[in-house]
Amino acid sequence: MDTHENLINRLRAIDPAAEMDTAAAAQRVVSRVVGAKKQRRLSRGMLAGLVIGGIGLVTAAAVPIAMSLNVNGKPVEFDVVIPITYVDEQQTNHECAIGVYVGSGTDKTGASEQIVEELEDIDWSGLGQRAFDRSVSALAGEESADEKRAIFVANVSMLYDEALPVELLSGDQVIASSIDCTGAGL
Amino acid sequence: MNAPRATRSAIDKFATEILVTNSDDLLRYARRRVSNPQDAADVYGELIETAWRRRSRMPREPREARMWLFGVAKNVLRRRRRKAASHGAMLEELTQLMLVSQQRQAANQQDDIMDVRQALASIGAADRELLILIHWDGFNQNEAARHLGLNPSTVRSRYSRALDKLRLLVTAPSDPAVRA
Numbered sequence: 472m473d474t475h476e477n478l479i480n481r482l483r484a485i486d487p488a489a490e491m492d493t494a495a496a497a498q499r500v501v502s503r504v505v506g507a508k509k510q511r512r513l514s515r516g517m518l519a520g521l522v523i524g525g526i527g528l529v530t531a532a533a534v535p536i537a538m539s540l541n542v543n544g545k546p547v548e549f550d551v552v553i554p555i556t557y558v559d560e561q562q563t564n565h566e567c568a569i570g571v572y573v574g575s576g577t578d579k580t581g582a583s584e585q586i587v588e589e590l591e592d593i594d595w596s597g598l599g600q601r602a603f604d605r606s607v608s609a610l611a612g613e614e615s616a617d618e619k620r621a622i623f624v625a626n627v628s629m630l631y632d633e634a635l636p637v638e639l640l641s642g643d644q645v646i647a648s649s650i651d652c653t654g655a656g657l
Numbered sequence: 658m659n660a661p662r663a664t665r666s667a668i669d670k671f672a673t674e675i676l677v678t679n680s681d682d683l684l685r686y687a688r689r690r691v692s693n694p695q696d697a698a699d700v701y702g703e704l705i706e707t708a709w710r711r712r713s714r715m716p717r718e719p720r721e722a723r724m725w726l727f728g729v730a731k732n733v734l735r736r737r738r739r740k741a742a743s744h745g746a747m748l749e750e751l752t753q754l755m756l757v758s759q760q761r762q763a764a765n766q767q768d769d770i771m772d773v774r775q776a777l778a779s780i781g782a783a784d785r786e787l788l789i790l791i792h793w794d795g796f797n798q799n800e801a802a803r804h805l806g807l808n809p810s811t812v813r814s815r816y817s818r819a820l821d822k823l824r825l826l827v828t829a830p831s832d833p834a835v836r837a
Contacts, residue, residue, distance in 0.1 A: 475820075478820070478823065478824055478827065479792060481772075481773045481827070482773055482777070482788065482792050482793075482823070483792055483793070484773070485773050485774045485777065486689065486792075486793045487688055487689060488684075488685035488688040488689050488793065489793075491684070491685060491688065493681060493684055493685075494680070494681040497680035497681045497683070497684040497701070498677050498680050498681075500680070500701065500702060500705055501673070501676045501677050501680050501705055502677075504702075504705045504706050504709050505669075505672075505673050505676070505709060588711070588732070591707075591710050591711055592707060592710075592736075
């Protein structure tokens with residue numbers, strides 16, 4: 472019969488990571504990720520204007536509300552801020568954002584937290600440019616600024632909805648969002 | 658009075674330090690739980706990116722932040738396994754064939770090590786994970802309990818049971834009654 476110490480030593484001897492000499496390389500990966508991901512954080516206060524919200528699912532019904540997002544009549548803070556970036560035909564950069572709130576009504580549960588994590592895991596890059604390109608091709612050339620904004624917001628909303636995993640929409644959680652995009656550059 | 662909120666740059670600085678300090682341990686954690694080095698590197702890259710994206714949620718105390726990072730690592734692995742599982746039995750069969758091949762290769766190298774490796778592979782997944790956390794990752798039993806979402810007393814009894822199973826299998830590897 473193995474002694475305790477002998478057994479533990481034999482167990483340690485088969486550790487597949489025991490002989491790895493990877494500390495420096497592992498740190499370099501951190502440096503690269505940190506360097507690449509330092510993006511401008513969008514202030515929650517910037518998110519004003521059109522609100523796209525829903526109870527239990529995300530809808531594309533736009534309801535104008537100024538400066539805040541309300542759920543069940545109560546103001547809530549955003550859990551996730553999704554940056555929307557694009558370059559227009561004059562090569563000008565534009566930035567706006569979608570602010571997302573997740574909760575069971577106005578309460579937070581474990582399920583809310585899980586959905587927030589899922590949303591944070593989605594790669595949202597490219598969404599803004601795709602929305603802009605779709606909007607450009609949808610324009611007839613005579614739209615007012617308000618109409619351009621509506622077209623752009625509709626495209627952003629559509630792409631956002633498409634990117635959301637279906638299973639996130641099937642529970643009893645509120646996933647409400649607000650967009651501050653104006654369609655600048657169209 | 659409420660404590661002042663950490664500034665963005667303070668959060669970034671702290672998160673960077675914590676990630677750098679724990680980077681090699683996180684890579685090893687990934688390596689111990691996937692079958693090949695490429696997958697381990699992928700898991701590691703994904704978990705660093707995920708942790709960085711979620712840095713605003715990182716606890717502000719280094720020990721807590723370390724535990725939080727291993728929680729992120731666990732979730733990344735779980736998500737990948739879920740995704741892999743959705744590819745069905747065909748890939749499972751491939752994985753098993755590769756593992757058998759790897760085991761044969763190892764068996765030719767050193768019988769003694771193979772006994773322990775086979776024994777570890779033969780005990781239940783939960784017991785195996787606990788032994789790996791404690792003896793490879795260096796968690797103490799309380800940390801292992803937190804990481805697994807279990808009571809410390811449950812972990813203590815499970816650890817003792819897992820070690821007994823391992824010992825029995827190493828002593829008598831062909832006894833199916835010992836297997837989980």
